[in-house]
Amino acid sequence: MTDSIDGTALPSWQDLKFGAKVRAALWLETQVRIGGVFTKAELRQAFPDVAQIDRRVRELRDHNWQIDTHREDLALKQQEQKYVSRGAAIWLPGQAAASKQKTTLTSTQRAKVWSDDSFLCRTCGIGVGEKYPDGTSGTSQLAVARRGVLMADGSTEEQLVTVCGRCVASNTSEADLAGVLAEVALLSPLEKHALASWIDAGQRTRGALERVWGVLQTLPAASRNTVQDALQQD
Ligand SMILES: [Zn+2]
Known part of the structure; x- marks a missing residue:
């Protein structure tokens, strides 16, 4: 079976033309798989030829790979690590350098x-x-x-x-x-007020304008015209 991401076949994790860090990434992706737990012993067994394979796995975090230890995930035992999410596809040309993080986040x-x-x-x-x-x-x-x-x-x-x-x-x-700031500058005071309240709420909430529009729809045409007249007197 060939493993693939978004329809593109992955190279083999055992392909020695790649360095240990890339092979470790491919091993996680195809053997451990996202959500899988592995131990240091299993890692060393898979890479008996690499002296510091633990360190190579840690370095994957610099490329946005998330690998949790018992410090981040209390459900893990001390010797266990969990492959949480995939980072940059560092087996592709240029991806390793492009994705290198300046610092690792705590x-x-x-x-x-x-x-x-x-x-x-x-x-x-x-x-x-x-x-x-x-x-x-x-x-x-x-x-x-x-x-x-x-x-x-x-x-x-x-x-x-x-x-x-x-x-x-x-x-x-x-x-x-x-671009967003330029568009915001063109909004009316009322629109700016509504946008500010949506940002506060973290979602697009229904303000007074939407409420009155909803109620307005229930008015007969003669009454809608009365509202229209009232607006034009302002
Ligand atoms: Zn997403």
């Missing part, structure tokens, strides 16, 4: 990013532990990615964002803060 920093993002993937919108609409890949796991944000002064800044395990590998999209 679990506290990760938790803050998730909380600030209401535990929603900011690419596809899925919440933590939800089933994907197409029924594949089990339930969602959250990860943290760095997203390039186009700033108002034309520069680009990397900011941390919550993504799910599926979207993390394709986190190449740039966010357009400059």
